[in-house]
Amino acid sequence: MEDQEYWESDPELLDFDRDRHIYYLLMMYQLLPSPYQGQEINRLTLAYFVISGLDILRALDRIDKEAVINWVLSLQAHPRNDSTLEKGQFYGFHGSRSSQFQSNNNGAAILNGSHLASTYCALAILKTVGYDLSLIDSELLLKSMKDLQQPDGCFMPIHTGGETDLRFVFCAAAICSMLGNWNGMDREKAKEYIVNCQSYDGGFGLIPGSESHGGATYCAVASLKLMGFIEEDLLSKKASCHIINVPLLLDWSLQKQAQDGGFQGRANKPTDTCYAFWVGGVLRILGADTFINESALRGFLSTCQSETSN
């Protein structure tokens, strides 16, 4: 079926302005407005949103995939020589040029600033545009990533230190999964950390003791799934999962769909489009997405679409 036909065949999608969304993403692809400069360090993440958005909208043919591949690969961190390997640095991808410096002879302050989240985005982009990930020099990447794992199983995002929480456990798991190689992390330890993040109400917080949150819950459940600790379609098979409390998680997640049809990230907080992904994703992984009230959610999402004058 032609793309246009696909989008017009479902009457509920008729108010989804696909062309305008593509146009918007292409505009961002060409140039991000100045207010985004505060996000400079995460430029690769912004690129990921644009590219995966175009992919979902089946409009990836509108961008130059070779250019994307070359740009992303240019952000990969490489050691200057063997001596820098001993300092425990992480050799992943930079999120932007602002953490990537050309080598010079001064030495002392030149730290490789590649970051776990940027590495996840880099690989996700490459995979999306069809690059063969086996071409990536992944041995050093994975080996140095393991050094970012903490004794409690969590991950630091950069070797110079940083907040450790479930987001980076997810990045690590996704990286290993995409590269098809689990040498980059100790899965058992990561699993222990995730289990400790499940709150008394069934959702997961970013760190043990934190309030359960949609984004953190996605990171937890997606990581467990990628690492092989959750069976496919848990609910329909009535399989039991003993490491986390699945019934409580399920109840918490579904309760996050509010009366306006959208999803909340936390109890008693306003709904937001992003949680349709985070919490929706959790439910999908559990095989419980059929319990989402789809028409209510679609109704909510269409209120979030910018008004366009016709």
Add this chain to the structure above:
Amino acid sequence: MNRGVEEERARIPMSQRPEWADIRPVPQYDGPNPVVPIAYTDEFSETMDYFRAVYLADERSPRALQLTKEAIFLNSGNYTVWQFRRLILDALNVDLHEELHFVDQITKDNSKNYQIWRWVAEKLGTQIASKELEFTREIFSQDAKNYHAWSHRQWVLQALGGWENELAYCDELLEDDIFNNSAWNQRYFVVTRSPLLGGLEVMRDSEVAFAIKAILAKPENESPWRYLHGLYKNDVNSLVNDPRVASVCLDVLLDKRDCVHALNMVLDLLSHHHQPSNELKDAVDAVSPDPKPSDSNFAERVCSILQLVDPIRASYWRWRKTSIPAQD
């Protein structure tokens, strides 16, 4: 960080500042075909070009310190700048109390830099515990659910202490807003982890009473229901056997107010072999809209009623029917 247009106009470009005359700024090299380029303002480009210069020269001077401050105002998430600033602070032996003040200021506007906070806090030691608790309290007075501030507050308590008034603080927040789920979570944190309180089992009785009071005030509030359930974590039989739990469900149902959470709790009790009183059964049936479901099995009937009173989750309640353990 938001800066007024006037401030930007008042800014003297670095190329015109005599104290920077000796530095050649280093432009960003983005490669031949950059993707998602950002339309940097002149101020941003120039500041970062000068930052690159001092960074590559590894200049750990007072002017470099000031430059990192300007760069941070423009891009507070840039961990390379923060990292270099740390090196300069160490090299210059700067008073870290001042640094804490700076970090607090940045964090007020941008919530993502608690790691930097920790570095400073760890260096200053336990003396700053109360200051940091006070600072997060100020943040909560504007935004009582700020997630990163709550993580930070929990870290401060565990690393630096200051538990004495934390339960009372939770009381305060919940009095302001009984729906504040962050405050409920913090309460659970204190009750289970405070070295001054004796742990969950010791606290359970009074906390059950607290939760029940909150439920009766606003039965549509998800938080105290979850909290109540959480007080019996890993000991669901005690939940089922605590008569106060079935009792609060009954009270809410009799009052005929929003009862979805009450019905869900009843269903949970039944799933763990609770034997419902006739009073409870009658109260459940009474809240059902017409046409009243006719399932002979009480637990199944509860599911049917939930489908009617909580239609957005109708398919879930229908599924719950299929997973009820066999009743006597």
